Amino acid sequence: MLINWFTVGAQLLNFLILVWLMKRFLYRPILDAIDAREERIAAELADAAAKQAEAEQARETFRDKNTALDQQRATLLSQAAQTAEVERRRLLDEARDAADSLSAKRREALSQEQERLSEELVQRTRDEVFAIARKALADLACAGLDARMCEVFVQRLQDLDSATRDELVSTLTPGSDPVLVSSAFDLPPPQRRAIQVALADLFAAEIQVRFETAAQLINGIELSVNGRKLGWSIADYLTAMEKSVGELLTVPAVADAEPDTAHDAESTPPAAEASTAAGPPERSESEQRG
Amino acid sequence: MPLSPDEIVFWQWGIVQLNATIVYTWLLMLFLAVGAKLITRRLATGLTRSRWQNLLEIIVTAIEKQIEEVGLSHPRTYLDFLGTLFLFVATASLFTVVPGYQPPTGSLSTTVALALCVFVAVPLFGIAEQGLASYLKSYIQPTFIMLPFNLISELSRTLALAVRLFGNMMSGAMIIGILLSITPFVFPIVMTLLGLLTGMVQAYIFSILAAVYIAAATRVRAKSRDPDAGASPEQQPG
Structure with missing residues (x-):
């Protein structure tokens, strides 16, 4: 007989036990693990989706904020640029004005100095020239x-x-002081006599003459009658010449200052010229006029 | 050589005997239970897991999927029973590579026991699913004339289950035994490989047929609820 009924029963029991064992040790743990994993994956996916949505929203927010910030920045930048431009112009104008006033002052000071120097030079030249002339003539006398x-x-x-x-003649009244004849050197008697004769001719009377020596006359003779003077002296020439030269020099000294000022205006740097294109010529003209 | 491992008796006391069938079944049970226990002792629920856990997960989910494909809508209800059927039969034939091993499924007593389990389980699942009256009513469908035929069908298919598995397993063991005595080299290995394949196919057939019977028993109400649920897979392969 192929079928052993005891064995059949035993195997039936064995199989049922095996079913329980498998259920206990295999299917439940494995399925639970799978379920747990699936739950976890689902949770993670949901979490990821939530995070993604959150991130999307955050991204939108940031993008909006970024756009707003960009606009704000652009506005601020343009405002700042405008302010800076205005400020720049103001500063430039200020600087230009300051530079102009400084330049004008400098030019004025320069011209004053030049004038002073020129005057001094002229004075000294004149003094020196006449001193030399006087000395030479005195030596030659x-x-x-x-x-x-x-x-x-x-x-x-x-x-x-x-x-x-x-x-x-009218000034020579009777009883007045004697006529004074001044000369640089002591006049020898013949010449004194000649002068006395000439004076007698002039006044048509015998008059008293007093002779005097005056070194400042250099070479010359001077007649003094009651405060009136008549004479001839190289010193007179020199004084007249000094006067005329002084007049001549004072006029050119003023005239010389004008070309110098014009030269100064021309020698200003090109940049300054460019920045003040309209200014300097007018000023130089005004200065020339002044 | 013995036709069935039942004939190898290690110990006997009256009707109670400890034969190779029972002993090898215990060994298989021990192997399966200890193996499952060892692997499932530390299960990972994260994304990374051990390769053994992976293997078990593949096996369990594959069985679950097969049950679902047969037409059972709640595969986890039947997973314990059908999965254990498959694993027991498959493991029994897998161990034929071990020399001296006698597959318990090569014993008609074992296959009858398994078939009896199916024979009892089918109406139990059927009644649990659709109630006693509805289940019993399915025997007289479409008419009461079909009642004897349905009953005969119940019995004959149980018998067929038992005999089919027994025949295949026993023949495989017999062929290898005979070949070992004729051509001891190489050829028995080829036949062992063929036996492994046959054993796997038989395990699949046995469990799938059990699933189909259960599906047929639980399907009536589902069919009445949903006419498009598909035809009964009442086919008998092998």
């Missing part, structure tokens, strides 16, 4: 020259026009 000078003086007395002569 001698008796021969005095004699000639005396002749010239006498000649002049004789050549006096009638008006001057009348005037001189």
Whole structure:
């Protein structure tokens, strides 16, 4: 007999036990593990989806904020640029004005200094020139020259026009001081006599003459009658010449300052010229006028 | 050589005997239970898991999927029974590679026991699913004339289950035994491989047929609820 009924029963029991064992040790744990994993994956997926949605929302928010910030920044930048431009212009104008005033002051000071220097130079030149001339003439003065000078003086007395002569005569009142004749050197007696003769001719009377030596006359003779003077002297020439030269030099000294100022205006740097294109010529003209 | 491991008796006391069938069944049960226990002792629920856990998960989910494909809508209800059927029969034939091993399924007593389990389980699941009256009513469908035929069908298919598995397993063991005596080299190995394949196929057939019977018993109400639920897979392979 192929079927052993005890074995059949035993195997039936064995199989049922095996079913329980498998259920206990295999299917339940495995299925639970799978379920747990699936739950976990589902939870993670849901979590990820939630996070993604959150991230999406955050991204949207950030994008909006970014756009707003960009706009704000652009506005602020343009405002700042405008403010900076205005400020720049203001500063430039200020700087230009300051530079202009400084330049004007400098030019004024320069021109004053130049003027002063020029005057001083002219003065000194003139003094030196006349000092030299005086010295040279003083060195050259001698008796021969005095004699000639005396002749010239006498000649002049004789050549006096009638008006001057009348005037001189009228000043010489009787009982007045003697007529004073000043000369650089002591006049020798012949010449004194010649002068006395000439004076007698002039006043048509015998008058008292007093002779005096005056070194400041250099070479010359001077006649003084009651405060009126008549004479000839190189010093007179020099004084007249000094006067005329002084007049000549004072006029060119002022005229010289004008070309110098114009030159200064031309020598200003190109940049300054460019930045103040309209300004300098007008000012230089005004300065020239001033 | 013995036709069935039942004939190898280690110990006997009256009707109670300890034969190779029972002993090898215990060994298989021990192997399956200890193996399952060892692997499932530390299960990972995370995304990374051990390869043994992976193997068991593959096996369990494959069985579950097969049950579902047969037409049972709640595979986990039947997983314990059908899965254990498959694993027991498959493991029994897998161990034929071990020399001296006698598959318990090569004993008609074992296959009859398994078939009896199916024979009892089918109406139990059927009644649990659709109630006693409805289940009994299915025997007289479409008419009461079908009642004897349905009953004969119940018995004959149980017998067929038992005999089919027994025949295949026994023949495999017999062929290997005979070949070992004729051509001891190489050829028995080929036949062992063929036996392994046959054993796997038989395990599959046995459990699938049990699933189909259960599906047929639980399907009536589902069919009445949903006419498009598909035809009864009442086919008998092998």
